[in-house]
Amino acid sequence: MAMIGVLGGMGPAATVDFMGKLVALTPARRDQDHLPVLVAHLPHVPDRSSHIVGDGPDPMPHLLRGISLLNDARAALIAVPSNTSHHWHGQMQAASAAPVLHIATICVARAAVIDAAPVMVLASRGTMRSGFYQRALSAAGIAALAPDERTQALVDSSIADVKGAHLSPAVAALGSAILRARAAGARAVILGCTELPIAAQALSDLGVTLIDSTLELAREAVRRAIDAGWQQRDLRDAEVTA
Amino acid sequence: MAMIGVLGGMGPAATVDFMGKLVALTPARRDQDHLPVLVAHLPHVPDRSSHIVGDGPDPMPHLLRGISLLNDARAALIAVPSNTSHHWHGQMQAASAAPVLHIATICVARAAVIDAAPVMVLASRGTMRSGFYQRALSAAGIAALAPDERTQALVDSSIADVKGAHLSPAVAALGSAILRARAAGARAVILGCTELPIAAQALSDLGVTLIDSTLELAREAVRRAIDAGWQQRDLRDAEVTA
Numbered sequence: 001m002a003m004i005g006v007l008g009g010m011g012p013a014a015t016v017d018f019m020g021k022l023v024a025l026t027p028a029r030r031d032q033d034h035l036p037v038l039v040a041h042l043p044h045v046p047d048r049s050s051h052i053v054g055d056g057p058d059p060m061p062h063l064l065r066g067i068s069l070l071n072d073a074r075a076a077l078i079a080v081p082s083n084t085s086h087h088w089h090g091q092m093q094a095a096s097a098a099p100v101l102h103i104a105t106i107c108v109a110r111a112a113v114i115d116a117a118p119v120m121v122l123a124s125r126g127t128m129r130s131g132f133y134q135r136a137l138s139a140a141g142i143a144a145l146a147p148d149e150r151t152q153a154l155v156d157s158s159i160a161d162v163k164g165a166h167l168s169p170a171v172a173a174l175g176s177a178i179l180r181a182r183a184a185g186a187r188a189v190i191l192g193c194t195e196l197p198i199a200a201q202a203l204s205d206l207g208v209t210l211i212d213s214t215l216e217l218a219r220e221a222v223r224r225a226i227d228a229g230w231q232q233r234d235l236r237d238a239e240v241t242a
Numbered sequence: 243m244a245m246i247g248v249l250g251g252m253g254p255a256a257t258v259d260f261m262g263k264l265v266a267l268t269p270a271r272r273d274q275d276h277l278p279v280l281v282a283h284l285p286h287v288p289d290r291s292s293h294i295v296g297d298g299p300d301p302m303p304h305l306l307r308g309i310s311l312l313n314d315a316r317a318a319l320i321a322v323p324s325n326t327s328h329h330w331h332g333q334m335q336a337a338s339a340a341p342v343l344h345i346a347t348i349c350v351a352r353a354a355v356i357d358a359a360p361v362m363v364l365a366s367r368g369t370m371r372s373g374f375y376q377r378a379l380s381a382a383g384i385a386a387l388a389p390d391e392r393t394q395a396l397v398d399s400s401i402a403d404v405k406g407a408h409l410s411p412a413v414a415a416l417g418s419a420i421l422r423a424r425a426a427g428a429r430a431v432i433l434g435c436t437e438l439p440i441a442a443q444a445l446s447d448l449g450v451t452l453i454d455s456t457l458e459l460a461r462e463a464v465r466r467a468i469d470a471g472w473q474q475r476d477l478r479d480a481e482v483t484a
Contacts (some may be wrong), residue, residue, distance in 0.1 A: 001285065011273040014264040019261060019283075025256040028324050029406050031253045034285035038311075041261070043276035044474045046243065069280075069315055232286045 002149030002230045003036040004096060004221050007066040009043035010164050014194035014214060018081035030230060034108035035225050038064045040076050044140055049126030060088050067096045077101070079221045079226075081194045081214055083123055087130040098185035106220045107190050107213050108136040116188035118143040120181040122155045123172075129163025132136035142204045151180045156191070162195035170199040175206065182208045244472045245278040246463050247317025247340060248254040249308045251285035252324035253405045260323035263460035267308060274474060277467050280317050283310045290326035291368030309338045316423035319343070319470075321463045323436045323456055325365055329372040337455040348462045349432050349455050358451045360385040364397045364416075365434035375434055393422045397435070404437035404480035412441040417448065424450045442467050 004022075004055045008015030019039065028034050045063060050056030063085060072076055078100045080086065086103055092185075111119050119142055121133045137144040147155065154177035161170035174196055181189050186210040191197050197212040223232065246264075248259030261281065270276050275449045287305060292298030305327060312320055320342045322328065328345055352391050361384055364374040370389075379386040389397065396419040403412035416438055423431050424430040433439050439454040467473065 009273065009278065012268075012276045013262075014268075015256060016262045016265055019281075020255075020258045023258055024407070028254075030252065030402075030403055031285045031287070031289070034251065034254045036251065036286055037281070039261075039279070039283060041279040041281060044278060045273070047273070059427075073315060104431065119453045160272075160311055163273055165265040165266070212401035 002076040002225070002228065003038050003074065004179070004225055005070030005073070005078040006037060006039040007063065007070060007078060007080045008043070008083070009041040010045055010048065010085055010193060012041065012043050013162060013165070013198055014037055015039065015041055017198055018079070018194065018214050018218055019086050021215050023221060026220045035098040035222065035230055036169060038070060038073050040069050042066050046080065048087065049124040052084070052087055052126035052129050059085070062093060063088050063092055064095050067100070069090050071097050077221065077224055079217050081215055081217055083192050085196060086132055087126060089132070096218050101217060101220055102238055103213050103217050104133045104136045104192070105193065106216045107211050108133070108140050108142065110216050111137070111142055111190065112140050112212050114206050114209060116189065118145045118186055119143045119188045120147060120184065120186035121190045121192045122147060122151070122181065122196060124159060124178055124218055125152065125156065127192055128152070135191065138229070145181070145184055145186050147177070147181065153179050154180070155196070158199050159193050159195045167199065167202070168198055171202045174199040175203050178203070178208055182206065243278055243474070244318040244467070244470065245280050246467055247312030247315070247320040248279060248281040249305065249312060249322045249327070250281050251283040251288065252287055252327055253357070253359055253437055254283065254285050254310070255404060255407070255440055256323055256360070257283055258282065258458050258469065259440055260321070260436065260460055262315045263457050264464060267460055268284060269462045277464065277472055280312060280315050282311050284308050288436050289317060290324065290329065291366040294326070294329055294368035294371050302333060305330055305334055306337050307332050309342070313339050319463065320465055321459050322359070325434050325436060325455055326368040328374055330447050331374070342460060343462055345455050345459050346375045346378045348458045349434065349453050350375070350382050350384065352453050352458050353379070353384055353430055353432065354382050356430065358449060360387045360428055361430045361432060362387045362389060362418055362428035363427065363432045364389060364423065364438060366401060367398065368392065369434055370394070375432065385427050387426055389422070389423065391424070393419050394423070397438070400442065401435055401437045404440050409444070413444045416441040417445050420445070420450055420452070424448065
């Protein structure tokens, strides 16, 4: 039995959102049509953004411990529903026998398909400083706009409010950030932090195409798992090897 | 680091609901205040109810494989957000070093606190045939009413529709079943199948106290984990042993 591994808890509500999207995206009439998943929900991992932009403790050993747990349990494909953690994607992949999806590569591929440049990435300061989104957009030849300081502050505030379970101010701050992105000329916005789609659920259409990094990661994980034949449609008890 | 283990995927949407409740019930201002959880989301486990009432394949080897996976990864407390699976609670506990919470014991303790007898349990046919709810209610001295065949058929239909992602008919069938329970004299209804709280979300108050087995299980898991000191409020990088 092949399982999708999820390195989650960063943050917790975002992982629940990811799991909900994974389940909703799987074509199924009954439990047994769904995909097996192992979720290592590890919210104690030190703040990723604080380490990249400041002097917070290093999350990398914790991330690698999660990757190791998932590999030990024989997860065969790993998704990490936390954008900022992808600053360490190279190290996670190097430590993992299972392929680790890259959330930014997937979102940028989506941006290329919808052809709505210029694109603005809204993400944590750690993700912005790391630069992996900017490099992926540039490699794909997609014009990108950088958020200004006021827009970034609104995004920071929205992320912190989702993590603290204050949804109303999170929605308001994200709405303002998206309107600023549109005013700056963006035709599409990548919600490049998995807290932001939670705030975006309560937004009206603001005239900008939103790319939901949680949804895109879930879609890619489901697509790969189904392509690999992990959906167990013909269930026989004889398959049990335990 | 102590983790809550979740043997889930039975069904998938119910596990997402359980995880959402676990996260929402944890007092937290930031990611690091949350509890570490390992979720073995194993939707391929053969249908529990079909085996108990009919001739479906035996889910027990699959359940024990999940319990083993969680123990191997050092989960220290196990929750199973599937009522019918508790037919095998004794075998799961015997195979597990970590304590396995019993969803029916927890829901019956809640029924005792709210003191709203008589109680009717709405659950799968497998759970009803197994009889563990009836025994727990009887041991607690709580008067119970059994659903009639028409009510049970509505419950079956609601469960199947949640599993098949048909929410509107699931809500309608559960609403009818609850009204029949009230008409039969029930003052409280235990939603003794983790699909039912998903349907109940869209119901108005029908004048009967509802005990949500998913919520009660999540509450007990959070309470035990916090009592055991698993909430890591003072995070130091030096704690990493990996």
